[in-house]
Amino acid sequence: MWGSLLEAFSVIFSFYGFFLMVFGVAGGITIGAMPGLSATMGVALLIPITFAMEPSYGLILLGSIYIGAIYGGSISAILIRVPGTPASVATTLDGYPMTINGEADKALKISITSSVTGGVISALALLFISPPLAKIALKFGPSEYFWVALFGLSIIVTLSADNPIKGFISAGIGLFVGTVGMDPLVGTARFTFGNMNLLSGVQVIILLIGLYSIPQVLETLESGNLNKGLSIMKRDKIISPKEIFTEIKSIWPTYIRSGILGTLIGIIPGAGANIASYVGYNEGKRWSKHSEKYGTGFSEGIAASEAANNGVTGGSLIPLLTLGVPGNGVTAVLIGGLLIQGLNPGPRLFAQNANIVYAFMGAILVGNFIMLFLGYYGADLFVNAVKIPTSILGPIIIVLSIVGSYAIQNSLFDVGLMLSFGLLGYLMRKLNIDSAPAVLALILGPMAESNVRRALLMGGGNPMVLFKGFINWVLIVMIAVSFFFAFYTFIRERKNIGEEDLDDLKEAN
Amino acid sequence: MKMALKDKITSIVILILSILGYNTASHYGRGAGSFSKGIFIGGIVLSIALFISAQFDLYKEQETEENINLKRISIIIFITIIYFISIDYIGYFIVTPLFLFGLSLFLGYKNKVILFIYPLAFSTFLYLVFRLFLNVPLPMGILS
Numbered sequence: 001m002w003g004s005l006l007e008a009f010s011v012i013f014s015f016y017g018f019f020l021m022v023f024g025v026a027g028g029i030t031i032g033a034m035p036g037l038s039a040t041m042g043v044a045l046l047i048p049i050t051f052a053m054e055p056s057y058g059l060i061l062l063g064s065i066y067i068g069a070i071y072g073g074s075i076s077a078i079l080i081r082v083p084g085t086p087a088s089v090a091t092t093l094d095g096y097p098m099t100i101n102g103e104a105d106k107a108l109k110i111s112i113t114s115s116v117t118g119g120v121i122s123a124l125a126l127l128f129i130s131p132p133l134a135k136i137a138l139k140f141g142p143s144e145y146f147w148v149a150l151f152g153l154s155i156i157v158t159l160s161a162d163n164p165i166k167g168f169i170s171a172g173i174g175l176f177v178g179t180v181g182m183d184p185l186v187g188t189a190r191f192t193f194g195n196m197n198l199l200s201g202v203q204v205i206i207l208l209i210g211l212y213s214i215p216q217v218l219e220t221l222e223s224g225n226l227n228k229g230l231s232i233m234k235r236d237k238i239i240s241p242k243e244i245f246t247e248i249k250s251i252w253p254t255y256i257r258s259g260i261l262g263t264l265i266g267i268i269p270g271a272g273a274n275i276a277s278y279v280g281y282n283e284g285k286r287w288s289k290h291s292e293k294y295g296t297g298f299s300e301g302i303a304a305s306e307a308a309n310n311g312v313t314g315g316s317l318i319p320l321l322t323l324g325v326p327g328n329g330v331t332a333v334l335i336g337g338l339l340i341q342g343l344n345p346g347p348r349l350f351a352q353n354a355n356i357v358y359a360f361m362g363a364i365l366v367g368n369f370i371m372l373f374l375g376y377y378g379a380d381l382f383v384n385a386v387k388i389p390t391s392i393l394g395p396i397i398i399v400l401s402i403v404g405s406y407a408i409q410n411s412l413f414d415v416g417l418m419l420s421f422g423l424l425g426y427l428m429r430k431l432n433i434d435s436a437p438a439v440l441a442l443i444l445g446p447m448a449e450s451n452v453r454r455a456l457l458m459g460g461g462n463p464m465v466l467f468k469g470f471i472n473w474v475l476i477v478m479i480a481v482s483f484f485f486a487f488y489t490f491i492r493e494r495k496n497i498g499e500e501d502l503d504d505l506k507e508a509n
Numbered sequence: 510m511k512m513a514l515k516d517k518i519t520s521i522v523i524l525i526l527s528i529l530g531y532n533t534a535s536h537y538g539r540g541a542g543s544f545s546k547g548i549f550i551g552g553i554v555l556s557i558a559l560f561i562s563a564q565f566d567l568y569k570e571q572e573t574e575e576n577i578n579l580k581r582i583s584i585i586i587f588i589t590i591i592y593f594i595s596i597d598y599i600g601y602f603i604v605t606p607l608f609l610f611g612l613s614l615f616l617g618y619k620n621k622v623i624l625f626i627y628p629l630a631f632s633t634f635l636y637l638v639f640r641l642f643l644n645v646p647l648p649m650g651i652l653s
Contacts, residue, residue, distance in 0.1 A: 052643035165558050169523065172555060175548045176530070188541035191533065221585055221616065223576045391616035392623075395609045396631060398589055402596070403605075403635060407645045412597050419593060423586070431515055449544040 001131050001358075008358035011056050012366055020057055021363055024064025025371045029382045031065070032072020034393070035082045039069035039273075040329040041216055044208045045397070047337045048404035055341040056359040062337045063360055064367045066330055067313045070273055071115040071371055074306055075383045078107045082386075087273030087309040090281040094294065094301030101297045106239045106247065110299045111306050112375035113248060114255050116368045118307035121259035122266060122314025123365035126321075130350070130361065133322040137347035142454035143466045147475035149448035152325040154482040155269045156437040166433045173424075174441030177202050184450045185457075197413040205336035206405055206418045207442055211435040212333070213401045214422025219429060221394045251300045254284050258304045262311020267318050272328035273309040280308025314364055320345055321357060324447065332439045340408065516563035520556040527552030581616075588612055600650025605632040 011017050031042035043065055050058030073085030078095035091111065098107035140148070156171045180191045181201025192198040248255070258280035265276040284304025285294045294301045316327030317334075324346035326332035338345050349357050374382075405418040425435050452466070459465025466472065527549045534545035592608040609628035618624060639645045 048645075049638065049643060052645055163562075165555055165562055168551070169555050169559065172548055172552050176545070179545045179548070183537070183541040186539040186541050188537050188539065190537055190541060190545060191530075218582060218585065222582050223578050389618060391613050391618040392627060394585075394616065395612040398592075398612075399605055399609065399631070399635070402589075402593060403601070403639065403647065406596075406647070407639055407643075410646065412593070412648075415593055415596075419589065431519055432512065445544075453540065453544075 004354045004358040005127070005362060007355050008056075008362040011355075011359045012060065012362050017057060017060055017359075017363075020061045021064045021367050021370050022374075024061045025068040025367050026374055026378075026382075028065035028068020028070075029072035029075070029371070029374060029378075030068075030385045032069035032088075033075045033084045033382045034072075034385050034388075035076055035084055037393075037397075038085055038212070038216070039066060039073075039087075040333055041212045041397075042069050043330055044205070044212045044333045044336070045400050045404055047205050047208075047333070047340060048407040050337060051340050051408060055343060055353070055356045058337065058341055059356065059360040060363040062334060063317075063363045064370075066334070067119055067310065067364060067367050068371055068374075070310050070313055071112065071119075071306070071375060072382060073309075074111040074115065074302070075108065075375075075379050076386055078111060078302070079104060079383050080386065085273070087277050087312075088305070089274065090277040090305035090309075091302055093281070093305075094296070094298050097295070097297030098299070098302070102237055103239075103297065103299075105237060106244070106299060107302055108379045109239060109244045109376060110247065110302045112372060112379065113244070114258070114303035114307040115310040115375070116372040117255040118259035118262050118309070118311035119313055119368035119371070120365065121256070121307075122263040122311045123361070123368060124314075125263045126314035126317050126364060127361050130318055130322050130357075133318065134347040134350040137322050138351065140347070140471065142451040142458065143469070144471050144475065146448055146451040146455055146466065147472055147479065148323050148325060149444040149451065151475055151479050151482065152269050152440060152444045153448065154479045156440060163432065166431070167437050170428065170433050170435060170437040171441040174207075174438035174443075175445040177207060177438075178442045178445035179449070184446070185453055197411065202417065202442075203336075203408060203414065204339055204442060205333075205408060206414050207421050208333050208336050208439060209401050209405055210418040210421025211425040211428075211439060212329075213397055214419065215425035215429050215435070217394050217397045217401075218422075218426045220390050247299055251303055254288070254300050254303045255307050257287065258284060258307035259311045262308035263315040265308070266312035266315020266327055269319050269325050269327050272316070272330075273312040276312045277305040277309040280311075281305045310368075317361070317364065321349060321361075322347055326440065326443060329436050329439065332436075332443060335443055513563045513566065516559055520560040520563065523552055523559070524556035527556060584615065585612065588615070596650070597648045598650055600652045601647040602632065602636065602652060603650065605635070 012021070027046070028039070028042060031037045032039060043062055046065060047062065050061055053061070069085060070087055073083050073088030074091045074095065075084060077083040077088040077091040078099055081092050081096035081099075083089045083092055095107050095111065098104060153171065156167050176191075178201075180198055182188070182199055183190055189199060261280050261283060262273075262276040265279060266273075281294075281301060281304045284300060285291045288294065288300055290298070290300070312328070316331045319325045319327050320331045320334060324335075324344065326335055335345055338349075343349060343353060343356065401418060401422070402415050405415045406412065408414055428435055428438075455465050456463065467476075530552070531546055531549035534542040534549060536542070537545070588608065588611065592604055596604050606628035609631060610624060613624060613628075636647060639647055
């Protein structure tokens with residue numbers, strides 16, 4: 001491991017590698033700071049750019065954008081009370097009140113230091129947990145991979161707790177798109193309708209750009225005044241490094257606790273940075289000596305939220321790199337980034353491309369320190385991005401989506417496919433159908449199908465082959481637990497809604 | 510349109526597509542159609558479930574009032590499709606600045622200086638990134 005890590009550092013600290021990290025983190029912060037853009041969209045749009053790069057450098061760029069974008073959302077959350085990303089909603093609760101109280105500078109510095117703390121904790125977890133986990137996963141056969149894919153698919157139930165039917169419909173769309181093309185085992189062309197362009201199937205990245213960028217742009221442009229950029233309140237008091245250090249000294253347990261919580265939540269497939277930031281905030285409040293100050297403009301509130309949401313970054317990469325199961329929407333998009341380089345996520349990545357994997361993980365760690373410098377001194381600069389009117393930003397994103405889709409295979413067919421998925425994604429949003437399950441299913445569906453068929457072939461057609469072995473049963477139990485918790489949450493929420501309706505009825509009488 | 514009605518229409522569309530898909534998948538031999546048939550059976554079940562949940566309001570989804578400017582969205586989609594169709598014939602360098610200029614103008618941006626400069630600047634920047642930095646060709650159309 002140490003040898004691979006040292007080799008990775010030689011790539012990370014090369015001029016090109018370092019430049020890509022700085023560019024990636026800065027770009028990610030800018031994307032994250034802009035309400036209406038998301039980390040997922042930013043990574044999806046920039047994946048085609050990494051296509052022509054060497055795999056290590058491409059992944060360094062994408063990883064840097066990821067960590068920058070998750071932090072970037074806090075800048076607009078603090079300064080204009082509009083979270084740049086869903087992961088920073090909890091940050092507005094104390095961030096904006098601090099701005100109103102003239103403490104915007106302090107809020108921003110607490111935000112960047114806590115984000116980096118969470119990011120470093122999760123990056124270290126990624127570096128030390130992934131290799132041994134990958135060694136265990138190397139022992140997996142087709143039946144184990146089938147259950148892993150099913151476990152990932154079962155997370156769809158958790159993701160769509162509000163309406164599981166719509167969640168499964170979305171997953172069904174993804175599963176169907178995953179079957180388009182040549183059958184992996186017998187070579188039959190499926191759902192190509194005679195079109196040669198579909199024989200190799202639908203590129204994951206085409207679906208990702210279509211589902212994540214076009215609907216977002218259309219929703220932003222569909223109504224309202226598009227020519228006003230958002231205005232930013234001026235900062236009053238600039239806080240000195242000594243004062244910030246004193247402040248951090250009084251709340252450092254929150255930094256560490258939230259960072260660890262975020263990392264653990266990130267490891268669970270389906271649980272993302274937005275869940276982590278709320279959990280981090282609530283736990284911070286529960287453990288705080290001054291819980292009554294939460295929500296009034298309290299720096300500990302920002303630290304609790306931001307350390308947790310950036311803690312997700314490394315944690316979510318653990319199931320991705322070791323099992324090939326994405327931890328959240330961004331990591332699902334990162335799979336596209338790996339596939340475009342000809343790399344298959346999973347334990348074999350560590351065995352066959354260790355130098356690339358370690359360069360990626362090392363960049364996540366080092367990128368956090370670059371982000372500390374950029375965020376500490378440059379937050380003011382990045383937030384100016386919110387002044388760009390939507391009437392300019394919208395067309396730019398459409399052009400980026402089209403050119404990016406074209407660049408993958410120099411194919412206008414891909415562009416047409418991307419736009420079709422974009423319109424489908426927009427329609428899905430209007431019908432309250434989340435597109436995250438479709439993306440998960442597109443990646444995991446083919447994995448489940450090919451492995452179950454392989455397992456059955458190896459077992460002579462006997463389905464009991466899927467239930468042999470300790471690891472299989474561990475995975476089956478995890479799937480059952482996942483369904484149980486989703487069902488329990490569903491019943492509890494129906495009960496809460498029922499009680500609320502009863503209260504409303506009593507009040508009306 | 511209320512969500513319940515939208516859901517009912519959606520369920521009917523999914524039912525029809527699932528039946529058609531199942532029929533298509535039945536023609537794939539040697540096990541190639543099994544997984545797909547399973548997906549479409551799921552689609553049929555889900556479409557019925559969606560219809561029932563819409564009929565009896567099982568999930569109590571909140572109705573959000575949407576103020577969508579349908580004319581604006583339709584024109585944006587139309588202009589984008591025109592851009593996509595013409596990029597190969599006319600070329601990236603002509604069509605892209607025109608698209609950026611035209612769409613921003615349609616969306617109401619009024620600063621004439623920025624309106625002329627940014628489409629050219631951004632198109633050039635993107636060309637430099639893809640063509641020179643990444644060595645990815647962009648369609649040149651009539652300029653080739």
